Amino acid sequence: MRGMQISAPFGYTRIAPLRRDQKIRLPAPGDVPAFARTLNAIPVSYAEFGPAAHDYPIVFTSGDGGKTFAAVAVLGLSSGENLFLEGAAWAKGVYCPAYVRRYPFCMARVTLDQVQQQNRLICVENEFIDEAGGEPLFDAQGAATEKWQGYERLVTEYEADIERAAEMCSILADYALLEPFSMQATLNQGGAMQLTGMHRVAEKKLENLNAAQLKNLLKKGILGRLYAHVLSLDNFARLLDRRAAQAA
Numbered sequence: 001m002r003g004m005q006i007s008a009p010f011g012y013t014r015i016a017p018l019r020r021d022q023k024i025r026l027p028a029p030g031d032v033p034a035f036a037r038t039l040n041a042i043p044v045s046y047a048e049f050g051p052a053a054h055d056y057p058i059v060f061t062s063g064d065g066g067k068t069f070a071a072v073a074v075l076g077l078s079s080g081e082n083l084f085l086e087g088a089a090w091a092k093g094v095y096c097p098a099y100v101r102r103y104p105f106c107m108a109r110v111t112l113d114q115v116q117q118q119n120r121l122i123c124v125e126n127e128f129i130d131e132a133g134g135e136p137l138f139d140a141q142g143a144a145t146e147k148w149q150g151y152e153r154l155v156t157e158y159e160a161d162i163e164r165a166a167e168m169c170s171i172l173a174d175y176a177l178l179e180p181f182s183m184q185a186t187l188n189q190g191g192a193m194q195l196t197g198m199h200r201v202a203e204k205k206l207e208n209l210n211a212a213q214l215k216n217l218l219k220k221g222i223l224g225r226l227y228a229h230v231l232s233l234d235n236f237a238r239l240l241d242r243r244a245a246q247a248a
Contacts, residue, residue: 004111004112006109006111007108007109008106012106013125014125015106015126016126017123018105018124018137020137022134023132023133023135024104024130024134024135025129026104032085032089036082036099037085037088039075041074041075042073042097042099042100043070043071043099043165044056045164045165046161047164048098049225049229050225050228052095052097052232053228053232055084055094055095056232057073057232057233057234058073058232059199059233060172060200060229061197066173066178071165074198074236076239077185077195077239083239098154098161099158101154103125104128106123107123107155108120108121122155167220168225172222175213177205178199178200178201180198181200182194182196183198185240200233201226
């Protein structure tokens with residue numbers, strides 16, 4: 001469409017709006033997209049704080065000097081390191097983030113004649129459109145197949161949930177609750193390492209919130225997620241254990 005631009009999420013290369021008449025080559029169960037195999041952190045949404053906190057450290061990062069933040073699960077201790085891979089699949093017995101599970105589909109922002117549209121489009125990574133070897137996601141009457149219904153629910157719910165995470169991060173920034181920190185460790189194989197660029201909730205600052213701020217965090221369900229985040233920081237030790245086990 002003339003004058004139409006689609007912004008692809010991080011990790012996607014070339015996406016196109018999903019059409020009902022297309023056939024799509026779906027990834028094998030558990031298969032991890034190539035971009036996620038070399039990520040040492042991946043976005044987590046609002047509802048993912050609970051399950052992700054069992055397996056990963058959850059931290060906050062900023063790409064604009066602390067004006068805005070995003071919540072991420074830390075997957076590795078150095079650039080390009082994902083310690084949660086087993087071959088081409090995500091490690092068994094640990095939570096696989098929705099950012100990975102929704103691939104090759106996504107919801108994308110659309111700009112039409114230089115005006116960003118309010119609604120987003122469901123899109124698919126272009127290389128997965130395969131008229132010869134793919135499978136239809138809609139029947140002859142245009143009704144969604146059961147397989148697509150599952151994907152569509154994941155994609156749309158994740159998009160709404162990542163917006164809730166963005167709202168939470170905005171509130172944390174507004175309340176000045178985040179502080180920078182780094183993680184330092186001595187490796188079993190020898191040498192030392194330092195992970196920087198991370199922020200965490202400063203628990204002391206929680207004590208200084210006024211009644212209205214505290215009530216807002218409780219009402220929105222944010223307070224429980226903050227404690228899940230704080231507890232998840234103990235998982236940095238588990239990352240060191242995974243790294244040592246893989247090195248051995």
